[in-house]
Amino acid sequence: MRVLVTGATGFVGSHVARLLVRHGHEVHALVREGEAEDRLAEERLGVEGEKVARIRGDLLEPASWSAAIDAGGFDACVHLGWYANPKDYLSARVNVDLLNASAALGARLVDAGCRRIVMAGTCFEYDVSFGFLSESTPAGPRHLYSACKRSLFEIMSHLVSSTPTSFAWTRLFFLYGPHESRGRLVPAVVDALLAGEQARVTTGEQFRDFMHVADAAAAIVHVLEHDELVGPVNIASGRPVRVREVVETIAGILDAKDRVAWGAVQARPNDPGFVCADVSKLAASGFRAQHDLESGLRDTIAWSKAQRASALRATQE
Ligand SMILES: NC(=O)c1ccc[n+]([C@@H]2O[C@H](COP(=O)([O-])OP(=O)(O)OC[C@H]3O[C@@H](n4cnc5c(N)ncnc54)[C@H](OP(=O)(O)O)[C@@H]3O)[C@@H](O)[C@H]2O)c1
Structure with missing residues (x-):
């Protein structure tokens, strides 16, 4: 087409x-x-x-x-x-x-x-x-x-x-994934932990898809x-996960669980507790996603590492 x-x-x-x-x-x-x-x-x-x-x-x-x-x-x-x-x-x-x-x-x-x-x-x-x-x-x-x-x-x-x-x-x-805007959850946590800093997050009780x-x-x-x-x-994936699980998975992959500052950021007032999809219509049409949360986050972290390495090379040239 x-x-x-x-x-x-x-x-x-x-x-x-x-x-x-x-x-x-x-x-x-x-x-x-x-x-x-x-x-x-x-x-x-x-x-x-x-x-x-x-x-x-x-x-x-x-x-x-x-x-x-x-x-x-x-x-x-x-x-x-x-x-x-x-x-x-x-x-x-x-x-x-x-x-x-x-x-x-x-x-x-x-x-x-x-x-x-x-x-x-x-x-x-x-x-x-x-x-x-x-x-x-x-x-x-x-x-x-x-x-x-x-x-x-x-x-x-x-x-x-x-x-x-x-x-x-x-x-x-x-x-989430490569090229996501920096201010969002996943890049903010990945960037902070890759930089050796603390990742400041809410307590992450909300469920999201x-x-x-x-x-x-x-x-x-x-x-x-x-x-x-x-x-x-x-x-969407159709699988609810707590925001906490996303942060813990990233920190686990980067071996940096001790650098997550839980509760350092206040949750937004009126932030809904559960926002997840029923994906029956998409699934019935034959679509299947390739990534689960762990493999998707691993891919995102690998991309972020490559970005940091190329930025470092650029400053050394
Ligand atoms: N990311 C999510 O999680 C999410 C969730 C729900 C819905 N969506 C929807 O998905 C779509 C894509 O979102 P995204 O996350 O990919 O956003 P994004 O990274 O900010 O990309 C927005 C795109 O729109 C273009 N654009 C903005 N204003 C324009 C204008 N006046 N004329 C021409 N192009 C314009 C931008 O072009 P420039 O490069 O020139 O700025 C850019 O290519 C949006 O409709 C968004 O509402 C996204």
Whole structure:
């Protein structure tokens, strides 16, 4: 397929774009001007980067991409581009702009005859008080971010009805792995312990559903390639683990259990105790993840070590 990918320079999108190339698809990435393009080619996409065509544009400026979509003849689109800075993404006003831009992108693709559209939502669209969250769990977004994602899902579902375009909405839960943003749990703990410092964490009582980003990317590509999967699809492991277990596993692998400062960080007020997925829909379609928590964290730690080694080499040259 000729596939348009947004967010291909990102944590999830770079894994998705690489996999699409490996699966023999023709990948066209919408990328903003600037250093992201270099990252796309070199750091994140590796050898597959050379096979990714670039469309220069900004989601927030439809004039920069509309003509490319009209003329592009895309069979499919994976739309992952969004603002995801851990510092403020839950409340940032740009969520509203991205909702508008994404709906405009979806409408344009439908009008242009794109047959398959896959977009990314979040577990926080759900009312998380319901226990295991299935695709039919009632909505209950608590933040501007998740409200905008939920709205985009609703808009897209209406837009594609009575058209030949099939649409799937992948709801991602908690991902970790190479290239995750530094401020998040797994890289923060791994970086601190690799640097010989203390890892300052909460007591880690919350249950979460963690998945290695490579598995999440494989699941998104799997959804793209299975037209029968329409509507919302949870992308997660289906296995609840305490945050404490994640930290303990990392510390165990690095032989640094004595350097975890439990309770040094306060849990966020109103942080839900249990956010885990029912993954029956994804599993019934034949998808199987490659990593369990231990192997996924080992892979992530190995990547972080390699990054540190190459950064050290760069300073010595
Ligand atoms: N990571 C998770 O655990 C998680 C969980 C739930 C849902 N999601 C969803 O998954 C998707 C990908 O998230 P991520 O973690 O990979 O985020 P990320 O690493 O921050 O990547 C975001 C991507 O979106 C692009 N982007 C942002 N604003 C743009 C704009 N105005 N125009 C064009 N491109 C723009 C970025 O491009 P630049 O490189 O130019 O900045 C980057 O490629 C998002 O939709 C997010 O909501 C992620």
